[in-house]
Amino acid sequence: MNTHAPSFFSPSVLSASALGRRQFLQRTAAWAVAGAASAAGLQHGLAQAAPKQSPAQFTPPPMQAREVAPGCYYVEGLSALGSPENQNFISNAGFVVTSESVVVIDALGSPALAKRLLAEIAKVTDKKVSHVVVTHYHADHVYGLQVFADLGAQILAHQAGREYLHAETAQLRLEASREELAPWVDAQTRLVQATQWLEGSQRLQVGDTELQLELLGPAHTPEDLAVYLPKQRLLYAGDLVFRSRIPFVGQADSRSWIEGLEKLLKFDTEVIIPGHGPVSTEARKDMQLTRDYLLYLRQTMGKAAYDMTPFDEAYAATDWSEFEHLPLFDAANRMNAYNTYLLMEHEQD
Numbered sequence: 372m373n374t375h376a377p378s379f380f381s382p383s384v385l386s387a388s389a390l391g392r393r394q395f396l397q398r399t400a401a402w403a404v405a406g407a408a409s410a411a412g413l414q415h416g417l418a419q420a421a422p423k424q425s426p427a428q429f430t431p432p433p434m435q436a437r438e439v440a441p442g443c444y445y446v447e448g449l450s451a452l453g454s455p456e457n458q459n460f461i462s463n464a465g466f467v468v469t470s471e472s473v474v475v476i477d478a479l480g481s482p483a484l485a486k487r488l489l490a491e492i493a494k495v496t497d498k499k500v501s502h503v504v505v506t507h508y509h510a511d512h513v514y515g516l517q518v519f520a521d522l523g524a525q526i527l528a529h530q531a532g533r534e535y536l537h538a539e540t541a542q543l544r545l546e547a548s549r550e551e552l553a554p555w556v557d558a559q560t561r562l563v564q565a566t567q568w569l570e571g572s573q574r575l576q577v578g579d580t581e582l583q584l585e586l587l588g589p590a591h592t593p594e595d596l597a598v599y600l601p602k603q604r605l606l607y608a609g610d611l612v613f614r615s616r617i618p619f620v621g622q623a624d625s626r627s628w629i630e631g632l633e634k635l636l637k638f639d640t641e642v643i644i645p646g647h648g649p650v651s652t653e654a655r656k657d658m659q660l661t662r663d664y665l666l667y668l669r670q671t672m673g674k675a676a677y678d679m680t681p682f683d684e685a686y687a688a689t690d691w692s693e694f695e696h697l698p699l700f701d702a703a704n705r706m707n708a709y710n711t712y713l714l715m716e717h718e719q720d
């Protein structure tokens with residue numbers, strides 16, 4: 372049996388045993404064709420009606436590069452969870468057109484999206500992509516990397532990303548994504564190593580453009596990296612700065628995250644492109660909001676952990692009025708507080 376065809380549908384939905392073998396093969400072939408047609412259509416930015424019964428009949432969300440400073444662009448993903456319908460377009464990517472070539476910041480959440488990003492780049496320049504800078508190795512920021520690697524681009528990332536790639540979780544995550552995000556993430560989607568693992572912050576000069584690669588992890592992840600363009604006063608901040616919303620703290624090391632934000636606050640930044648959500652021209656305000664929220668979590672939950680106040684009691688007694696008007700407060704705050712409570716217990720050991 373053609374082992375490539377099943378990538379166009381979810382094996383859990385249908386199996387060869389559930390259908391007659393002949394019928395199964397016919398359908399599989401039809402889907403493979405529909406999938407290829409769909410991918411071709413996407414490269415031209417077309418939303419097409421796929422044939423009936425095709426799981427590839429998605430209308431992917433639009434992608435349009437926006438110039439936020441001379442030569443500096445970004446595309447904005449949806450505020451949603453990754454799904455077959457949205458091609459995993461749930462994060463942002465940026466690109467900078469220099470006098471020599473193009474530097475891309477993050478590779479988006481599937482190879483199909485990375486190809487669409489290339490198409491957006493081609494609309495504004497004929498220059499090649501020479502570098503891709505990875506802000507961190509979360510799936511929605513890196514599953515498109517292979518498209519740029521195959522074109523010979525250099526891939527730069529914080530050396531801590533190497534540990535993640537070698538850990539079993541990265542492989543398990545990819546396997547799960549191949550099911551959940553088929554056909555956009557499939558058996559051909561692979562984890563891509565950096566061509567250069569950075570050991571410290573450094574300056575990258577490409578043509579006439581200076582980029583400062585700032586290693587900030589561990590913060591949101593162990594391998595966080597931000598890209599600052601001093602001339603443009605522009606910061607590609609990855610997931611270190613959440614805009615006008617409650618951050619997702621997860622298992623993050625919030626103490627280092629705050630230190631990273633303090634470092635970023637020292638830059639003379641006018642514009643921030645966050646890893647998610649729209650561009651910001653209130654750079655300081657957004658960074659301060661993220662920092663103040665993390666500080667407040669640590670202060671309140673730290674005291675509760677120190678006093679051995681049970682979490683539920685401490686949570687209910689905490690004044691959240693400064694933050695509860697922010698989007699995603701209901702979805703994220705309690706979990707953020709709980710994770711911080713556990714973290715603070717641990718820090719006090």
Ligand SMILES: [Zn+2]
Nearest residue numbers: 462509610646
């Ligand atoms: Zn992210």
